[in-house]
Amino acid sequence: MIEIRNLVRRYGALTAVDGLTFSIQRGEICGFIGPNGAGKTTTIRILATLLAPTGGDATIGGHSVSHDRMEVRRILGYMPDTFGVYEDMLVEEYLHFFAAMYRIAPEKREKTVDEILQLTDLTAKKGALIKTMSRGNQQRLGLARVLVHSPEVLLLDEPASGLDPRARIEIRALIAELGKMKKTILVSSHILREMSDLCDSIAIIEAGRLVYKGPVSEALKKAAGGLVVEFKVAAEPQKALDTVGAIEGVKRVWEADGLLLGEFDRLDRDITVVPEALVRAGLKVTLFKEAVADLEDAFMSLTKGGGKIS
Numbered sequence: 001m002i003e004i005r006n007l008v009r010r011y012g013a014l015t016a017v018d019g020l021t022f023s024i025q026r027g028e029i030c031g032f033i034g035p036n037g038a039g040k041t042t043t044i045r046i047l048a049t050l051l052a053p054t055g056g057d058a059t060i061g062g063h064s065v066s067h068d069r070m071e072v073r074r075i076l077g078y079m080p081d082t083f084g085v086y087e088d089m090l091v092e093e094y095l096h097f098f099a100a101m102y103r104i105a106p107e108k109r110e111k112t113v114d115e116i117l118q119l120t121d122l123t124a125k126k127g128a129l130i131k132t133m134s135r136g137n138q139q140r141l142g143l144a145r146v147l148v149h150s151p152e153v154l155l156l157d158e159p160a161s162g163l164d165p166r167a168r169i170e171i172r173a174l175i176a177e178l179g180k181m182k183k184t185i186l187v188s189s190h191i192l193r194e195m196s197d198l199c200d201s202i203a204i205i206e207a208g209r210l211v212y213k214g215p216v217s218e219a220l221k222k223a224a225g226g227l228v229v230e231f232k233v234a235a236e237p238q239k240a241l242d243t244v245g246a247i248e249g250v251k252r253v254w255e256a257d258g259l260l261l262g263e264f265d266r267l268d269r270d271i272t273v274v275p276e277a278l279v280r281a282g283l284k285v286t287l288f289k290e291a292v293a294d295l296e297d298a299f300m301s302l303t304k305g306g307g308k309i310s
Helices: 040-047 069-074 091-101 106-119 135-147 165-180 192-198 216-224 237-245 273-280 295-302
Strands: 002-011 014-024 029-033 055-060 076-079 153-157 184-188 201-206 209-215 227-233 250-256 259-264 285-290
Touching: 002 040, 014 040, 014 055, 014 201, 014 209, 029 040, 029 165, 029 192, 040 055, 040 153, 040 184, 069 076, 076 135, 091 106, 091 135, 106 135, 135 165, 165 184, 165 192, 192 216, 192 295, 201 216, 201 295, 209 216, 209 295, 216 295, 227 237, 227 273, 237 250, 237 259, 237 273, 273 285
Parallel strands: 029 184, 029 201, 076 153, 153 184
Antiparallel strands: 002 014, 002 055, 201 209, 227 259, 227 285, 250 259
8 A cells, every 4th residue: 555665865965764665555554663863754754745755756555656646645644743733723613624625525524524523532522622622632633634534544653742641542542443444554653662562563764774664573573582581489589590590491591670581592492391490499489471572672673773762
């Protein structure tokens, strides 16, 4: 549904996007991740037909973002990282205004607006003045606005930016619901732990270049690097470390953040030998599980630079 081929965008001597190539299938939710200045927002703006690429091209639904802009805009919904709302309008008026802008027939607008309000859980705010709404509800309204013309593809640039935890959870649930409706979604976020549960795949870029594109599960495997177990005991943690360290196939043991950890030399090792050995040593096991890498681990292992994640 989205095809990006050798995409380049330069600002004078600065190359913001450098030969970017990847694709997103119909109905896929793809998380777009990279450090500050990696080129995420520039890429999204090119896809939204707001910036012309310096080189290469991208297509959405088979339409070129360079040559078929109006066709792209008909099937696209774009929510920027910051957007303005007409604060002195009512929620219902705001959505009717954009329905008219998208040339939805007058006799269909009422039904369209009501459906969008229900989908975004804003029905109770239908007659509210926008400037009286919380930031979370304004974000919902921003998303409602891009859904008015029922786009097949959504570009969401930091949709949960600046929201409190509850509002972030609600926005994430709404995006997941849109995914169930088979919308194709490219969503950027710096809250990586939330992205792993939401997305089917991730695209990681650094310095304008693609570092990884594929399933979240594969990125986590790359980050893990080996088979690691976490465990706790009621007493004598050093004895526990010594016991596990003596198990065949365990190449190292250590303690971190109150957890005891052991790493095996191969991924096919039987990890149940760990609690068995601890019990035989007379130790009471209070926790045991295989350690699982998260998306932050994947990001750090797949990228080279430091700095803040965005």
